[in-house]
Amino acid sequence: MKVLPKNNIEKVLDRLAEKGETYVPVTKGITSEFALWSPDTREYLDLGSLNTVLSPKPVVLPQTEKMYTFAVVGQEAEVTAVCEQPGSRAIFGIRACDSKALAALDLVFLTRGYEDGFYRARRQGLTVIARACTKPGLNCFCEAMGVSPLEPEASDVILYDLADGGFAWEAKTEKGEELTRDLGDLLTEGNFSKPEKTDFSGNARSEGIAQKLATMFEHPIWEELAAPCMNCGICTYLCPSCYCFDIQVKTRGSEGYRFRCWDSCMYPEYTQMAGGHNPRERKQDRFRNRFLHKLEFFCERYGTFLCTGCGRCIVFCPQGINILSIMNRLQEVGADVR
Amino acid sequence: MSGNCTCGNPLVPSIARVVDIIDETPDVKTFYVTTDNGIPFPVMPGQLAMVSLLPVGEGMFSVSWQAEDHLEFAIRRVGVLTDALHEIEIGQKIGVRGPYGNGFPVKECEGKNMLFVGGGIGLAPLRSFIKYCFKNREKYGKIQILYGARSVADLCFKRELFEEWPAQPDTQVFTTIDRPEPGWDGKVAFVPTYLEELNPSPQNTIAVICGPPIMIKLVLKSMEKMGFNDEQVITTLEMRMKCGIGKCGRCNIGPEYICLDGPVFNLAQLKQLPPEW
Numbered sequence: 001m002k003v004l005p006k007n008n009i010e011k012v013l014d015r016l017a018e019k020g021e022t023y024v025p026v027t028k029g030i031t032s033e034f035a036l037w038s039p040d041t042r043e044y045l046d047l048g049s050l051n052t053v054l055s056p057k058p059v060v061l062p063q064t065e066k067m068y069t070f071a072v073v074g075q076e077a078e079v080t081a082v083c084e085q086p087g088s089r090a091i092f093g094i095r096a097c098d099s100k101a102l103a104a105l106d107l108v109f110l111t112r113g114y115e116d117g118f119y120r121a122r123r124q125g126l127t128v129i130a131r132a133c134t135k136p137g138l139n140c141f142c143e144a145m146g147v148s149p150l151e152p153e154a155s156d157v158i159l160y161d162l163a164d165g166g167f168a169w170e171a172k173t174e175k176g177e178e179l180t181r182d183l184g185d186l187l188t189e190g191n192f193s194k195p196e197k198t199d200f201s202g203n204a205r206s207e208g209i210a211q212k213l214a215t216m217f218e219h220p221i222w223e224e225l226a227a228p229c230m231n232c233g234i235c236t237y238l239c240p241s242c243y244c245f246d247i248q249v250k251t252r253g254s255e256g257y258r259f260r261c262w263d264s265c266m267y268p269e270y271t272q273m274a275g276g277h278n279p280r281e282r283k284q285d286r287f288r289n290r291f292l293h294k295l296e297f298f299c300e301r302y303g304t305f306l307c308t309g310c311g312r313c314i315v316f317c318p319q320g321i322n323i324l325s326i327m328n329r330l331q332e333v334g335a336d337v338r
Numbered sequence: 339m340s341g342n343c344t345c346g347n348p349l350v351p352s353i354a355r356v357v358d359i360i361d362e363t364p365d366v367k368t369f370y371v372t373t374d375n376g377i378p379f380p381v382m383p384g385q386l387a388m389v390s391l392l393p394v395g396e397g398m399f400s401v402s403w404q405a406e407d408h409l410e411f412a413i414r415r416v417g418v419l420t421d422a423l424h425e426i427e428i429g430q431k432i433g434v435r436g437p438y439g440n441g442f443p444v445k446e447c448e449g450k451n452m453l454f455v456g457g458g459i460g461l462a463p464l465r466s467f468i469k470y471c472f473k474n475r476e477k478y479g480k481i482q483i484l485y486g487a488r489s490v491a492d493l494c495f496k497r498e499l500f501e502e503w504p505a506q507p508d509t510q511v512f513t514t515i516d517r518p519e520p521g522w523d524g525k526v527a528f529v530p531t532y533l534e535e536l537n538p539s540p541q542n543t544i545a546v547i548c549g550p551p552i553m554i555k556l557v558l559k560s561m562e563k564m565g566f567n568d569e570q571v572i573t574t575l576e577m578r579m580k581c582g583i584g585k586c587g588r589c590n591i592g593p594e595y596i597c598l599d600g601p602v603f604n605l606a607q608l609k610q611l612p613p614e615w
Binding site for chain 2: 115
């Protein structure tokens with residue numbers, strides 16, 4: 001087994017950063033996120049925490065992203081696509097919940113008839129160096145959502161914590177093997193056995209929930225569950241797997257650009273049609289759609305939950321709405337009232 | 339200027355030109371759109387396209403006729419983008435991308451009698467199928483068209499409705515308005531009421547319905563009452579859309595995306611989905 005000794009971690013990051021943008025977990029003040037490894041971020045590198053506050057999804061789905069520019073003169077118009085090709089990039093230290101979310105984003109943006117060119121450009125050159133988890137945080141429940149904390153999905157390399165602060169280094173893909181060869185001088189050989197499994201289920205009762213929810217669309221429980229929600233949308237912005245986006249335009253004089261930006265199913269405008277009709281007009285309609293999307297619809301369409309148990313929405317919901325309690329409550333109540 | 343680079347990206351439009359504009363009603367205009375190289379892309383009846391007035395915005399519209407050399411979009415003035423579209427003049431360059439959605443099952447309907455039931459601007463998507471039937475007249479049986487609008491002025495495609503379509507072989511056109519008005523000696527009734535009065539036979543017939551959501555819901559009930567089974571009834575739905583390719587999230591009804599899996603569903607499929615439209 002290859003080992004990345006503690007003293008070589010920053011050297012490996014330097015080497016990765018020479019090849020392209022390299023994202024690492026950093027903590028600055030009260031917040032943490034994946035940021036570019038650079039002389040400015042070096043002092044904020046945080047390999048001691050579990051999840052970052054902000055998810056790593058901007059690495060592949062930036063919060064705003066310019067799609068094309070246009071110029072209009074009289075009745076004439078022209079469009080020029082933004083053809084950004086970020087090339088070789090890396091993300092270091094992503095956790096299993098977030099790498100599973102990356103796998104879900106891949107399903108959305110790269111399958112089902114259309115490949116999203118902007119996503120593909122950011123994703124295809126990305127080397128994912130994930131870090132296995134052995135001890136759950138307070139709000140972790142990844143295993144209940146089908147995530148293996150010891151075997152992060154969508155990973156080219158998996159890191160396992162060693163007692164001395166270094167990592168056992170396991171290449172999982174051809175890309176990972178190639179990187180292992182490139183970093184040969186910084187990796188050593190060592191003995192390592194994977195840790196015993198610990199319990200990351202967080203007492204979530206997820207078994208059979210997609211099937212059960214398929215009978216609960218009109219259940220009165222949704223009104224009760226949605227009551228505290230303020231539709232603030234923080235759950236959707238912090239979620240590593242929420243991917244909904246809006247497309248908007250910025251025009252200045254005869255020129256402008258069209259961009260996409262994160263959107264939230266919590267907002268009425270999300271489904272508001274010109275002319276006035278809104279199929280998800282009430283708060284509880286939007287609340288229900290969010291949970292059904294995560295726990296039922298995505299399963300039906302893609303065969304996996306769109307929740308990976310990272311716990312961010314539990315920690316940061318100002319109203320204390322807890323997806324675990326919601327799941328458990330949905331499991332408790334009688335099913336079909338349709 | 340005619341620069342156009344989409345880098346093969348489905349979210350980037352290509353440039354097309356508006357070559358004709360027809361006033362249909364006080365708030366509906368039909369825009370004829372084409373490019374120097376012919377139609378922007380091939381479209382089947384019932385499919386959608388994203389139309390953008392570049393400095394203003396982008397919106398999803400059903401194609402109301404796919405002619406050989408241009409596409410037609412009948413667009414009602416209801417918001418920021420459509421207000422701006424109603425102000426443009428012939429010659430204006432716009433952005434288009436598509437086609438999107440499944441479209442009507444034109445092949446499966448061959449050999450059937452066709453019953454089209456439309457309300458208001460809901461006739462626009464039906465028109466793509468109606469005109470397709472007339473173009474391939476021998477492939478379809480009897481054609482019945484029932485169309486209603488709020489007033490005479492609000493009836494779209496008047497020349498076709500009153501002259502061209504009734505003159506087609508084995509074709510009946512029924513028109514109604516919501517409230518009586520001077521000069522109109524035709525039917526005054528809501529579409530579902532008139533439909534039940536006409537009581538068309540379900541025998542070897544496919545019904546295709548489009549209109550405001552409330553009209554669709556009532557007409558679906560009427561269809562069941564008149565003995566149409568769930569596979570014989572087809573509708574086309576509308577939701578807010580941004581991407582058109584099943585990624586941006588908002589146009590879902592249950593696990594289905596209207597832009598990709600729809601907009602056309604038969605009643606059997608619709609009954610599998612939550613009633614959230």
